[in-house]
Amino acid sequence: xxxxxxxxxxxxxxxxxxxxxxxxxxxxxxxxxxxxxxxxxxxxxxxxxxxxxxxxxxxxxxxxxxxxxxxxxxxxxxxxxxxxxxxxxxxxxxxxxxxxxxxxxxxxxxxxxxxxxxxxxxxxxxxxxxxxxxxxxxxxxxxxxxxxxxxxxxxxxxxxxxxxxxxxxxxxxxxxxxxxxxxxxxxxxxxxxxxxxxxxxxxxxxxxxxxxxxxxxxxxxxxxxxxxxxxxxx
Numbered sequence: 099x100x101x102x103x104x105x106x107x108x109x110x111x112x113x114x115x116x117x118x119x120x121x122x123x124x125x126x127x128x129x130x131x132x133x134x135x136x137x138x139x140x141x142x143x144x145x146x147x148x149x150x151x152x153x154x155x156x157x158x159x160x161x162x163x164x165x166x167x168x169x170x171x172x173x174x175x176x177x178x179x180x181x182x183x184x185x186x187x188x189x190x191x192x193x194x195x196x197x198x199x200x201x202x203x204x205x206x207x208x209x210x211x212x213x214x215x216x217x218x219x220x221x222x223x224x225x226x227x228x229x230x231x232x233x234x235x236x237x238x239x240x241x242x243x244x245x246x247x248x249x250x251x252x253x254x255x256x257x258x259x260x261x262x263x264x265x266x267x268x269x270x271x272x273x274x275x276x277x278x279x280x281x282x283x284x285x286x287x288x289x290x291x292x293x294x295x296x297x298x299x300x301x302x303x304x305x306x307x308x309x310x311x312x313x314x315x316x317x318x319x320x321x322x323x324x325x326x327x328x329x330x331x332x
Contacts, residue, residue, distance in 0.1 A: 100146075100149070100151075100168060101330055101331060103131060103142060103331070104142055104145055104146055104331060105168065106130075106131055107127060107130075107131060107139070107142045107143070107146065108146055108151055108152065108164065108167070108168075109167075110122065110127065110130050110131070111127070111152065111162055111164060112164045112167060114126075115162075115163075115164060121161070121162035121163075124136045124139050124140075127139045141331050142331060143162070145331045150165060150166065151164065151165060151166055151167070151168075152164055152165060153165050206235060206236045206237070207233040207234060207235050207236065208233070208234055208235075208236055208239060208244075209231040209232065209233050209234075210231060210232055210233075210234050210244050210245055210246045210266065211230075211231055211232075211245050211246065212230050212231065212232055212245075212246045212247070212248065212264070213245050213246065213247060214247060214248070215247065215248045215249070215250045216247040216248070216249060216250065216265065216280060216287060216288065216289045217250055217251050217253075217286075217287070217288050217289065232246050232264060232328070234246070234266055234326070234328070238266060238325065238326035239266070239268075239325065239326070240268075240325070242268050242269065242270070243268070243269040244266055244267060244268050244269065244322075244325070245266075245267055245269060245322070246264050246265065246266055246267070246328075247264070247265050247267060247280065247289070248262070248263075248264055248265075249261060249262065249263045249264070249265055249289065250262075252305055253290070253303040253304065253305045253307075253308040254278070254289060254290070254291075254303065254304045254305065255304065255305050256304040256305055257278065257291070257304035258327070259278075259289070259304070259327060260329065262329075262330065263327050263328070263329050264327065264328040264329070264330075265289065265324055265326070265327050266324070266325050266326035266327065266328070267280055267321070267322035267323065267324060267325065268322055268323055268325045269321070269322045270320065270322055270323060271319065271320050271321070272320060273292050273320050273323045275292060275293050275294040276291065276292070276293065277291070277292055277323050277324070278290070278291050278292075278323065278324040279291075279292045279320050279321070279322065279323045279324065280320070280321040280322045280323075280324075281301055281318050281319070281320060281321065282318070282319040282320075282321050283301075283311075283313065283317060283318055283319075284317075287321060288301065289324070290302055290303060290311075291303075291304065292318075292320070293310075295312075297314070297315060298312050298313065298314060298315070299312070299313050299314070299315055299317070299318045300312050300313075301313070301318070
């Protein structure tokens with residue numbers, strides 16, 4: 099899965115190497131992607147390297163090599179600058195098709211509403227009116243109604259959920275013990291792992307600095323359960 103910026107950087111490096119035989123400098127990459135600092139380029143390159151799309155070559159200047167391209171890669175023009183974050187999902191592996199595809203995102207996607215922020219920490223007001231929409235691959239979904247929330251806080255970091263992530267929630271009012279849910283307690287909502295203990299419900303953090311909170315069964319309303327996550331790297 100690549101974000102739009104990761105895809106833009108990969109294609110920029112690929113085109114520059116094809117034209118000149120050497121990869122672009124960090125300054126050239128920063129300017130092409132309209133990023134404020136080279137640290138953003140470092141993060142994007144690290145993400146591409148971890149996913150096997152590029153490789154760093156030792157003992158060479160501008161030492162980057164494109165290992166593979168996404169199947170949906172296109173001979174797109176250089177990036178035109180920063181825009182609203184709209185993650186696009188790309189399938190890895192293989193070489194670009196012989197005929198360029200018009201879409202960067204995988205065709206089989208569904209646009210879900212982003213309803214606001216959800217606390218992974220101290221509960222905050224969460225479910226709000228739709229503010230924008232996010233394309234999500236159908237392979238992450240399935241039947242039923244889904245929505246997206248932006249995570250705020252660090253109480254679920256040991257479950258791999260970080261501040262700023264977008265969590266995909268399947269709407270529903272039931273969940274099994276051990277599932278991560280959006281739980282409404284009074285007027286506040288939070289993202290926690292739900293545990294059923296006898297006649298009580300525990301909302302369990304995935305960070306040792308946060309305490310597990312115990313409630314009666316009539317104090318917690320499940321608003322949906324976690325089915326996926328999208329992360330930005332810039």
